[in-house]
Amino acid sequence: MHALIRTAFLLLAATVASTTTCAAGDAVFADGFDPPGVLLAGPADGLAIDAIQDMPPRPAPAGDVEDGLILTRMDVYIDRQATVGQVNETLIANDARIVAMAPDHPLLTLVIPRASGKPALQKLRDTFKASPGILLATMPYVPASEIVPDPPVADPASLAYLHASRFPAAWNLRQLATRDCATRRVPLRVIDHFNVLPADLQAVFDDQIPEYQFYGEGSPTATTHGYDVTLTAAARFDVASQIGANPFPECLKVIDMNADAMTWGEIALWAGSGDQTSNVVDNFSLGDWLPCETDCSPANFNPSIAVDLASKALAWRSDTRAWDRHSLFVIAAGNDGDSTAARLYPFFGLADFASPIALAASPELFGNVDNSTDDDLAFLSDASFLDSTVAGYPSMRASADDLARLRRFAAQNLSSPVGTAPNTLIVGSTTNQDDPSQLQVSTFSRRSAMVEAVGEQIPTLVGPGHRGTSYATPQVSGLATYLWLLSEPLRHATVDETVEAISANADVGPRGTLLIDAYASVLSLDAADANALVPSAETMPMRLALLDVDGDGRFTESDLSTIQEQLLLEGGVLQDWSRYDLNGDGYTGGFHASRFDLDRVGSVQFSGARYSTVTETIEGRTAYFFEPALLDSEILCYYAYSPLYTGDTTARTSLLGDTCANPVGTANEFSFGIGGANPVQTVYGGGRAFTVGQPFGSPARVAEFDFASGGWGTPQILSDDWQLTPFAMAANRGGQGGIIALERLITYEPDALYVTRFDGASDSWRPIETLDVSAYPINPELLNDSVAVGVSASGSALVVWKTGSQPWDHWQLAAALFDATTGEWTDPMPVSDAAFPNDGTYTKEILADDDGENFYVNIFGSAQATFRLQAKTRTWAEVEPYPGYSWHMGIDRAGRVLGMGSSGASPDQIIASHYDPSTDHWSTPVVVYTVAGSGAVQKNIPDEVTNAIYAYQGDGSEACHFNFCVAANGDAVLVSAVDASATSALRVSYYLAEIDQWVNRGIVQATPGFSVAMGYYTGNVDIAWYDGKIFTQHLDRLNGLGSAQEIFDGSGWSWVYPPIVAHDEGDAAVAIWGARASNQLMHDLWHPLH
Incomplete structure (x- = not known):
């Protein structure tokens, strides 16, 4: 039951005792009184401020308000040196009286004869300001x-x-x-x-x-x-x-x-x-x-x-x-x-x-x-x-x-x-x-x-x-x-x-x-310290209340079991804002990260938090936690192994030991750590495979996969700076060159790009170099899709990034070239004056001929264009538009460029064409096949052929770009949808360069989530896909398509994503990037094939 109190404002019915004559004149007051207020009481020579009494405010009649102005009110502020006589004479002269005041406050709210409108009120305001004893006067506006x-x-x-x-x-x-x-x-x-x-x-x-x-x-x-x-x-x-x-x-x-x-x-x-x-x-x-x-x-x-x-x-x-x-x-x-x-x-x-x-x-x-x-x-x-x-x-x-x-x-x-x-x-x-x-x-x-x-x-x-x-x-x-x-x-x-x-x-x-x-404001209520803080019920009552889901006042195995069960059950699929959402992003479990101040070190109670990388000893191992981006499971792990946990430690190990300690698994399993970032995989034509990634809150690292042993080498830390995050990676065909581009993730730095190159002579990744790109700053609206890299067989490398200026609704391309002959980077240079919208246009395809003389940058998505860099002269030019739509490109050892795309016809056709850099022309398109069930096609990736031309990640090397690969001798493979349906099977189309002919190599019953790899020198192809389990299928250039093989049971995993890489000696390996429901971790699990 609510308590409703409706009270009128009290009107002080004060008797005016003053030596000043109080004549109301002929004024007509809208309040119905004559006069409705009072004058100051007291001797005329007394200070007016001392004569002010307690007279609570009361509203004017609603009918007196027009266009936000109260036509019967005026606020004036008296001079503290004014006398009672001066103030009262001013009031009387203007037919005004006091209806609100408070002791020792210079404000007097006056009732005045109803004004005719704003001009009359402005004139009266100016009159009051010019009157003895009045310091200020303001227009009587009602707050809006x-x-x-x-x-x-x-x-x-x-x-x-x-x-x-x-x-x-x-x-x-x-x-x-x-x-x-x-x-x-x-x-x-x-x-x-x-x-x-x-x-x-x-x-x-x-x-x-x-x-x-x-x-x-x-x-x-x-x-x-x-x-x-x-x-x-x-x-x-x-x-x-x-x-x-x-x-x-x-x-x-x-x-x-x-x-x-x-x-x-x-x-x-x-x-x-x-x-x-x-x-x-x-x-x-x-x-x-x-x-x-x-x-x-x-x-x-x-x-x-x-x-x-x-x-x-x-x-x-x-x-x-x-x-x-x-x-x-x-x-x-x-x-x-x-x-x-x-x-x-x-x-x-x-x-x-x-x-x-x-x-x-x-x-x-x-x-x-x-x-x-x-x-x-x-x-x-x-x-x-x-x-x-x-x-x-x-x-x-x-x-x-x-x-x-x-x-x-x-x-x-x-x-x-x-x-x-x-x-x-x-x-x-x-x-x-x-x-x-x-x-x-x-x-x-x-x-x-x-x-x-x-x-x-x-x-x-x-x-x-x-x-x-x-x-x-x-x-x-x-x-x-x-x-x-x-x-x-x-x-x-x-x-x-x-x-x-x-x-x-x-x-x-x-x-x-x-x-x-x-x-974050609620979490700031816990204690904080500049150096160290021991989590406890006394120092962290907010965090204890968050984790104490059974409400018994303690954080024990009962809470661990309940929270873990909910994190696994929900899996971060829907934004449900549940009781078990620990990081505050609205998702229960899964891989959605958000900021959370774990240790309160460097933070200030009732003020801002300092987000950094913190550590916790878990089952004898040091675990790293990146506070600017934490998962629910990571927060649970951190506090479960902190003094805030007062439950049974044996039960804790049983419930969370595997999850939180994140041990390295079998010989062919490699993990970047709890919450590891999505790695970028690549393979060298010389038979070497690398992966790069970054655990949350830890430095980026790169590791090499050994095809002979089927295991990983020791990861190499690229930089001690955990804010440097890898965004792009490429390798050349000879196994002697590679490049990784990094950007500063948290403290955004638009004027710098960071790169590391693989040096074949020393067989190691070089120290990170900083490229000053202030002349063409990185577009902040596109941080996650801002940079792409490419590297030639000779070791020359190109890094391209999206630049622009406010309001950042469009972007342009800028680039820097590493010249393998001089060992130096060029200054940043514009690729083109062309501007592209921020609406899903990508720059992931960079091609290079073997000697590094020509680089190609292919932009595709809602807009498409291809640009060519002639490295010796440092000149850029836009390539003649492809004779179709939504094209992808590959390049062979001789520098011949092959493009694959959509014809735009009805029904739609997948077409292929070669580009001749000497004439800047594409050859007459060849129809590879017709997409069944497709209708008229629009320029910007038609819905009916999305599965046929959509770009899935390949091996990241020069041999493959998405679902399209080109080998050294000019052979090529395209894996794309047979028809326009969402459940279409995949057709394997193979191009035989020596006879200039495309052939159908068979049908793969794969899901749209697939990837393709091609041995650069052998032309052999491997395809991997996920459909509850990981499957692969091998295509021999001469002997055709083999049978599908199940290589991994993905049951209990989420976000399984199977990039595949191919070795020129016929081997291949599949990387499973995903999370095991049993421990909510991200891993790279490489499965050697053949």
Whole structure:
């Protein structure tokens, strides 16, 4: 049952005892009183500040509000040296009376005769400012709700807008938050606009917020804004359309305060009243009123707008300063980022100027903290954002008199130094997407907010699809209250520590967002240390609550068994946001990684986390954990072998020993470690195979496979820098050259590429070299597909990367060449002026002739082109377009290029053509076969022939590119779909170079997840695929296709991916990259064939 308190604001019926004559004149007051307020009491020569009494604010009648202005109110701020007589004479002269004031506050809210509109109010404001005893006067705007009008139609899930901020993961500690919470409820005040709800909507609200208090009278305005904001902060965790950021309202003391028809000055008095010793969260999804919505003509931009805002901000800072330690103000950044006003004046597009509360928290108000310095209020003289970008509009810079008045007010009412408000969080909005990496700052959101939350497609009482910083703000308020429920030390600390716990853990997104991370903020509540911290119930109560799934207060084998069972059962297939999602990415188990601070070393409690590589001794071995990207299973392993675990160690070994210790398996099994990165495999024509990979949090390493023994050599560490991650690898045909390109993964470095080359003379990988690519920086939008490499038989190498400039929606190619004759790298050079869209265009095919004279770069995907580098002259040229679509290329020992692609005909045909570099022409295409069941074909990889031409990974050497290989003598093989169906069998088409003819070598009943290898000198072919088990099939160049063989039972494995490599002496090997369900590890398991 909810406690509903509706109270009218008290009107102080004070008797005016003054020597000043109190004549009301002939004024007509809309309130129905004559006069409705009071004058100051006391002797005329007494100080007015001493005569101010306690007179709580009360709202004006709703009918007095038009276009955001209260036509019967005015806020004035008296000079502390003014007398009672001066103030009262000014009031009487203007037919005004006092309706709200508070002792020792210079603000007087006045009731005035109803003005005819904005011009009359502006004139009266200027009259007050020029009157004796009055220092400042501001326009009586009602704070505006920060909601974007006319929301688009949408139907988001009840939790969708909370996913990116990882709220569901934070709620996994709810047993700690809700324990005995009825005795320690956290106060949440929502200062907003509340109307009188229809009975059906009121019932919904009462059900979602079972207990709340309401102060003020519900207004007749048609808005549910205040109720929607309250629900966004604290709606119950149930199946309703909306779930709050803190979905445990039974643990909150929710107070809804109606700010309708009140000025900012009155709200400041209100917010600054009451108990100043208990911490409270105050939500303000309100902003200052824009000067125009539709009519943005010069007449609507009053030159005093910025001065008015500064006046209200100084007054807010003065009136609420006593709350710095105990009241957390969470405020909206404003929805004017893309408004006409912001385009005319940059001032209106910045969050610092969204409201008086925002400006009070901004260094723009007080400069270098000390309000006596010349930096104070400097923005009021800044033409760069107070002068319009369009001629004919007035400047809003302050006059010398305005600046003098503001500084006098500050000197009288704010001690020096006062500094910006430390208890405020300004909240902007982001878009609402399933993939957090795609989030962007909402176009409407003012820029430079302190933090952001998803503010689009928000469900409300009246339906889905609403948007605005109004809805982002209560998510932060809800998070603050949740943190206080979890941590009594934080709740009773000064609220600036809560500001830090939220802002310092915000996630900096690739598109410039500062999204709150509820899970990281919750984890920051545990203790931290600069050097070492022993995990325990005392030091890490949050992490203990996360792992204590049976709720007995301990982390034991019972919890291990339950969590492990769930991780294996779910396998990370669906984003379910379950109780067992330890890393907070929404997936239970599987190989989805997310940041998690394990050891708390170098982090700060109630502040930001330091993510690094940490170690733990597991079953006698040292295990490495990469905190910026951890799996659920890795978090479980780390804490299971830490002092936080207090269960039976024998049971632990039985449950997790194999999983966590990650031992090397049989002779032909090679692991990069827990959570190893996807390796890149390659093979040399000289009979050597290498694989490169990187365990999470450990340096990249490369190892050689020995075909003779069927085992792996000792991995070679490429660099001690664990941030350097391999992105591309290639090898030449002679077994004497190779190249690996690496990029810095975490600390993004667009101006550098890192390469290591295999040196045949020393039989080793050379130390990593740094290529300065600052002239053509790497495109940050395409980090995972930004670089490709190739190497010739002579040892010359080419590295190509995607470059560009903001807004990064297109990219161009740049390259650097390693000249084997000089042993030097060239400076970066552009490949072409052509620009390609960021929509699935790849650069994985780089061909080189044996002597390194010509390199070819084939771009394919949504756009396609081929470029040729003549190495001696360092010149690039675009190759004549292929006579078809979606082509792939290979090159033989003589430098002849063969291309395979789609004809684009109906029905579609797979075609082949040779390229002659001397003439820059392709030969007349030869039809290899017709794709059964295909219709008309479009240029960008037609759906009906996707299986026929889609690129699967081959062996990574020069012999093969995806499902197409070319041998030294010009022979080639293409493995592609027989028909256009998703379940098509695969046809093996073989090209016999000596007779210039394609032949059908048979059908393979493989799945689309296959790979092909070809012995470069022998022309023998091996195919591998996964269909629950790993199968291979061998094709002898002369004797044809052999039978399929099962080589590995993949039952219990996930993500099994079978790259295959071929040895020229007839051997082959299959690499199984995947995870065993028994231990949730990634391995390379090489199976020698033949």
